[in-house]
Amino acid sequence: MVKAPEEYPGKKYRGKYCYEHHLVIWGIENRILKENETTHHINEDKHDNKYENLRIVKRNEHNKFHLQTKKESNFHICDGCGKKFYRRVMKKHALFCSRNCYKNNWYKFQKIRDRS
Ligand SMILES: [Zn+2]
Numbered sequence: 001m002v003k004a005p006e007e008y009p010g011k012k013y014r015g016k017y018c019y020e021h022h023l024v025i026w027g028i029e030n031r032i033l034k035e036n037e038t039t040h041h042i043n044e045d046k047h048d049n050k051y052e053n054l055r056i057v058k059r060n061e062h063n064k065f066h067l068q069t070k071k072e073s074n075f076h077i078c079d080g081c082g083k084k085f086y087r088r089v090m091k092k093h094a095l096f097c098s099r100n101c102y103k104n105n106w107y108k109f110q111k112i113r114d115r116s
């Protein structure tokens, strides 16, 4: 929460505080959020209240937003069979969709690494 300016028309807490991201939107778009709207932080860092990181979304669609971003970044193409699969990891090394794919393909990646 930050101190709201006198002229800020949005909701004030304890008479003088408001959310920083609401203030940022008001400052740039000159509007306050409607009852059914909320602010989504695009990089999911709730403390990053730069305007570029904010997006106004409908309250009932907000959850969907989070599921979607999570899903997209956790889909990987299996390095063995090429199948798309879901796992919550950062892709740094070869990734396989199953134990079987790993057993059948890990050596290919071993060879690549040995050559370099
Ligand atoms: Zn959000």
Ligand SMILES: [Zn+2]
Pocket (backbone or CB within 6 Å): 078, 079, 080, 081, 082, 083, 096, 097, 098, 101
């Ligand atoms: Zn596979």
